[in-house]
Amino acid sequence: MNVKIKSVSPMIGTELSFPSYATAGSAGLDLAACIEETITVAPGERVKIPTGLAVQMPNEQMVGLVFPRSGNAWKHGISLTNAVGVIDSDYTGEIQVILQNLDAEKPFEINKGDRIAQLLFMPVMQVNLQVVEELGDTDRGAGGFGSTGK
Structure with missing residues (x-):
């Protein structure tokens, strides 16, 4: 499936590369920081980092999802504030x-x-x-957090 990708920064294609899959089995494309100067993130602080990229989905049946990198999370405690970023099919900004x-x-x-x-x-x-008045019965029902055991 083809997804259109566009550089929105002069750094992409010169100083920084377009994303690619690291291995044949990679599920995600690594996104890189498209910044001029080093940014220091203090403990507890959050920052918005540009990637210099914009994408366009081929249709409404596709979404782009931005996930944390496990290495950054484990080694440095760096994660995404919103857990997973959602790139809707009609968003074409950076x-x-x-x-x-x-x-x-x-x-x-x-x-x-x-x-x-x-x-x-x-x-x-x-x-x-x-919209209904009742939902059908299931084995779990309304059992919430922890209701299925460890």
Whole structure:
């Protein structure tokens, strides 16, 4: 499936590359920081980092999802403030990543070209909501958090 990608920064294609899959089995494309100067993220602080890229989905049945990088999360406590970023099929602006430093003590430096997140493309389905008075019975029912055991 083809997804259109566009540079919105003069750094892309010269100083920074377009994203690519790291291995044949990679699910996501690494997104890099498209910044001129190093940004230091203090403990607990959140920052919005531009990627210099914009994409256009081929149709309404696709969404781009921005996930944290597991290495940054584990080694440095860096994650996405909104857990997962959603790029709707009709959004064609620059992809920006909201990072947060969850480490209680250490600041984290982001440099030009650092891989800060990963982008996955997935199918999406819009539904028609049907308002009802009752929902059907299931084994779980309304059992919430922890109701199915450990």
